Amino acid sequence: xxxxxxxxxxxxxxxxxxxxxxxxxxxxxxxxxxxxxxxxxxxxxxxxxxxxxxxxxxxxxxxxxxxxxxxxxxxxxxxxxxxxxxxxxxxxxxxxxxxxxxxxxxxxxxxxxxxxxxxxxxxxxxxxxxxxxxxxxxxxxxxx
Amino acid sequence: xxxxxxxxxxxxxxxxxxxxxxxxxxxxxxxxxxxxxxxxxxxxxxxxxxxxxxxxxxxxxxxxxxxxxxxxxxxxxxxxxxxxxxxxxxxxxxxxxxxxxxxxxxxxxxxxxxxxxxxxxxxxxxxxxxxxxxxxxxxxxxxx
DNA sequence: CTCCATGCAAAATATTTGCAATTCA
DNA sequence: TGAATTGCAAATATTTTGCATGGAG
Numbered sequence: 246x247x248x249x250x251x252x253x254x255x256x257x258x259x260x261x262x263x264x265x266x267x268x269x270x271x272x273x274x275x276x277x278x279x280x281x282x283x284x285x286x287x288x289x290x291x292x293x294x295x296x297x298x299x300x301x302x303x304x305x306x307x308x309x310x311x312x313x314x315x316x317x318x319x320x321x322x323x324x325x326x327x328x329x330x331x332x333x334x335x336x337x338x339x340x341x342x343x344x345x346x347x348x349x350x351x352x353x354x355x356x357x358x359x360x361x362x363x364x365x366x367x368x369x370x371x372x373x374x375x376x377x378x379x380x381x382x383x384x385x386x387x388x389x
Numbered sequence: 390x391x392x393x394x395x396x397x398x399x400x401x402x403x404x405x406x407x408x409x410x411x412x413x414x415x416x417x418x419x420x421x422x423x424x425x426x427x428x429x430x431x432x433x434x435x436x437x438x439x440x441x442x443x444x445x446x447x448x449x450x451x452x453x454x455x456x457x458x459x460x461x462x463x464x465x466x467x468x469x470x471x472x473x474x475x476x477x478x479x480x481x482x483x484x485x486x487x488x489x490x491x492x493x494x495x496x497x498x499x500x501x502x503x504x505x506x507x508x509x510x511x512x513x514x515x516x517x518x519x520x521x522x523x524x525x526x527x528x529x530x531x532x533x
Numbered sequence: 534c535t536c537c538a539t540g541c542a543a544a545a546t547a548t549t550t551g552c553a554a555t556t557c558a
Numbered sequence: 559t560g561a562a563t564t565g566c567a568a569a570t571a572t573t574t575t576g577c578a579t580g581g582a583g
Contacts, residue, residue, distance in 0.1 A: 265537060265582050286573085301540045306573065324518065327471040328572080341514055352508045357501075361523060364496045369528035370485050376466065377521045379505060384513035409557050409562060430548085445565040450548070472547080 252278045255317050262315045272297040273308045274317075282347040283321040283329035321349070322378060343383035350383075396422045399461050406459045416441040417452045418461075426491040427465040427473035465493070466522060483520075487527035494527075 255274045256266055264270070272293040277284060284292070290305040309330060312318040319333035323342060331340070331349055338351040354377060365372045399418045400410055408414070416437040421428060428436070434449040453474060456462045463477035467486060475484065475493055482495040498521060509516045 263537095267538065267582070269539075287571095299540075303541080303574085304539055307538080322466040322471060322520070327466060341508060341512055341516070343514070344517065350512050350514075352512065354504065356504055360498065360500055364485060364523065365525070368485055368494050368496065369531075370487070370494075370523070370525045371531055372485070372523050372525035373488065374468070374524040375522065376524075378519065379508065379514070379516050380518040381509070381514045381516035387513075387515055407562095411557070411563065413564075443565075447549085447566080448564060451563085 258315055258317060259311070264311055268297055269300055269304050270308050272300065273305060277318055277330060278332055281349065283331045283342065283349055285329045322376065324380060339377045341379040341381070343386055344380050345382055345386040348383045402459055402461060403455070408455055412441055413444055413448050414452050416444065417449055418456070421462055421474060422476055425493065427475045427493055429473045466520065468524065483522065485523040485525070487530055488524050489526055489530040492527050
């Protein structure tokens with residue numbers, strides 16, 4: 246239940262970025278903020294539509310775009326597809342995802358900064374971004 | 390020019406996995422083995438078709454699928470899309486990719502195994518896969 | 534009241550599948 | 559020869575765009 250977070254800061258953030266607060270945006274924000282699994286646009290749509298009748302899938306796509314742009318959510322890259330999203334309210338974090346049930350947890354990777362700088366030097370690259378994700382089986386799914 | 394590798398081992402590998410050696414497969418293998426940028430199915434198709442007339446995009450998809458399955462190539466996950474492939478003939482490697490020119494280089498991450506195990510313990514996960522990629526600007530592009 | 538945002542339909546992409554013809558082993 | 563492979567066409571799936579209407583600020 247680590248992802249159940251207050252949605253007010255999200256809405257404030259959207260406003261501060263010049264976006265209007267609408268019923269549909271609130272619905273999408275709530276869905277993503279309150280799940281512990283990465284959701285793709287269609288899944289968000291199906292869940293959000295229960296709360297907000299007449300919601301369109303297109304709007305979900307556009308809302309996700311803005312949420313990602315403002316850094317509130319992050320795209321999750323999995324072996325099976327790369328169109329799912331998770332909250333990223335605490336800044337950039339690294340993910341560990343269960344391949345069976347989709348449950349995701351965050352982990353710190355402080356040690357990594359040193360590695361990145363070392364690689365940057367060795368290859369003459371200037372590094373702007375990094376992605377690190379682990380995939381496996383969570384505690385619960387190991388029992389089954 | 391680090392990626393220009395002999396394609397014979399690739400073909401042998403395919404055979405050993407029970408796949409037949411065909412002209413189209415050779416073409417696809419050569420294209421990917423000889424590029425230093427990640428290529429998506431369409432790009433592979435366009436280049437391979439120059440060598441093998443009548444090649445179909447569908448076959449490229451199916452060949453890429455088999456090459457990934459046998460571990461000869463790996464999917465590259467970039468901010469702009471996740472359908473490009475690079476050789477992975479030396480087993481799983483980590484990537485550093487230039488966001489300007491697409492040039493990719495591999496780097497070792499031996500230090501990371503320890504981190505992964507630590508995270509696995511803390512979260513009770515059994516880790517099966519991981520991917521780590523760095524994005525930035527390569528030496529040449531920094532000059533421009 | 535003025536734009537931004539929405540939903541619909543349709544377009545544009547991307548990927549997969551059915552199937553007859555072909556090719557490798 | 560027999561089974562795997564291919565290319566085509568068509569089916570799906572996914573994402574984007576144009577545009578008239580509606581709603582936030």
